[in-house]
Amino acid sequence: MTHAGYQQFCPVAMTAEILCTRWTVLVIRELVAGSSRFNDLRRGVPKMSPSLLSQRLKELEEHGIVERRAIPREHGLHEYRLTPSGRDLVPVIEAFGKWGQKWVESGLTLRNLDPSLLMWDMRRNLDPAPLPDQRTVIQFVFSDVSRGPREYWLVVEPKGDVDLCSTDPGFDVDLLVATDVRTMTAIWMGLATVKDSRHSIEFEGDRGIAATMQKWLGLSPFATSERLAS
Amino acid sequence: MTHAGYQQFCPVAMTAEILCTRWTVLVIRELVAGSSRFNDLRRGVPKMSPSLLSQRLKELEEHGIVERRAIPREHGLHEYRLTPSGRDLVPVIEAFGKWGQKWVESGLTLRNLDPSLLMWDMRRNLDPAPLPDQRTVIQFVFSDVSRGPREYWLVVEPKGDVDLCSTDPGFDVDLLVATDVRTMTAIWMGLATVKDSRHSIEFEGDRGIAATMQKWLGLSPFATSERLAS
DNA sequence: CAGTATCCTATCCGATACTG
């Protein structure tokens, strides 16, 4: 049997048995970040197969880390939530993030570029406050994407909801941001600023929105010396 | 390819790629705890095959977490040490330990009993201070061990070095401790005290040493609400 | 003591397709 457990009484070993399995930590990261629906979780771990995601969620449920429950009066829909013990894993995820942030060379970070994942992450942390108090549409065009969508639209509703599309939603675009995935990822990860990167970004549209990009964009929870908001 | 990496730019993913592989975290735990020689490490992860341990150490070396170096004027002998980035993993190990300590039911802990591993751990944290200032030999006899050694000797030298034997080293025994593995593990993990367990422990020999057992024994670094000493 | 070498298989996991 390839997997018989560590057979150690040490709590570190116990935890490792649960967490140190492929994808598991990333699934938990997604849950910590706030995703709760199956397909939302999927978007956070696009390279993971749905069957494996399903399996992992079940394992986490068995371990009492995740609770799966029906959404009231939404027939057949379910959501996954962290239990108290799951929420107690936040320090573990934070420790991972902090260490990776400090010690994995940023070059490596910038080798795992993925525009759709980036946009999905950005959507989550976007801060609508600096934006006009009306529907605002920001279009991103990545010049260097060869496969898959190269254009994305963030639709920020007045109430603060943010939608992400990879096909034109048809609204008037307030600001168009043309750049490359590497530049945008570096900014998002706190490795560079919008200002630093001004030679690799072109704006078209509302100058005011462009000027405050560093503000409304927010940063990855794991950007340099930032902490994960629980 | 079963293992292509997560292909995510997130630092959590980077760290997970390195750490979330079978046995890796436990090897790091051993290094953090102070083991540096191959065979010492082995004793800390007895169920791990030497080839796999060797492989993991190489991987950790490649990731810059571990440094392997020859021991000066000890021809052919090597030791493994954590690099600065490796030492920065202490918070990760701590977070694992804390979570496991809090959330994995202690019943499970007490199902993974292993007397030799327990003794090896105890040896490491034993505090010689409360003991007489001369060689002190404490013998443990585990009544419930059916396979493998059931007797162990801790030989505490005046300078503070502690040796562990599973065959009689021949010295006079100052204190004999007769108990069962479960009781001893519970004490070591902070789930019980020597006093609590007095009906399951018998002493023979120096009453003074017996009386201070809770002191010289020390506790697991992961015992209830204890922190890992870096 | 400190590892290597070899072998072999269980199982993990990726890919894809499909369903209520």
Add this chain to the structure above:
DNA sequence: CAGTATCGGATAGGATACTG
């Protein structure tokens, strides 16, 4: 939308023996 079913291949890793 939210998963399940099925399949096959790669490989991780367990067991064991061996070596300088």
